[in-house]
Amino acid sequence: MLPSENRLRRREDFATAMRRGRRAGRPHLVVHLSGVSDPHPAQESLPAPRAGFVVSKAVGNAVVRNRVQRRLRHLVRDRLTLLPAGSLVVVRALPGAGDVASDQLARELDAALERLLGGVRP
Secondary structure, eight states, X not given: OOOGGGBOOOHHHHHHHHHHSEEEEOSSEEEEEEOOSOSSOOGGGOOOOEEEEEEOXXXXXXXXHHHXXXXXXXXXXXXXXXXXXXXXXXXXXXXXXXXXXXXXXXXXXXXXXXXXXXXXXX
């Protein structure tokens, strides 16, 4: 489970990350990353990075969707330290994500984050 300060909950936050942020697509997921607007902010004023997940009915039934969301939440929790402070991340699962193993999802998430963060290897 993600800590409370690292969860995206509001619709506006999801919309901001998906519309204004950069994205990296992979075969089974798409990662949207929206950073902070000020390039030189004071470190103590920045909130923790926050993550949200979108797993639609196209992925599978409720059991499959919940399993995919739990896997993605676990993977993102381990990678929160790589994200810039104040950033918003939305991970959107694509159809077929329920049929792949967790290690495959981890590789795709790592590749997407590496692309979005400019070569920082998770």
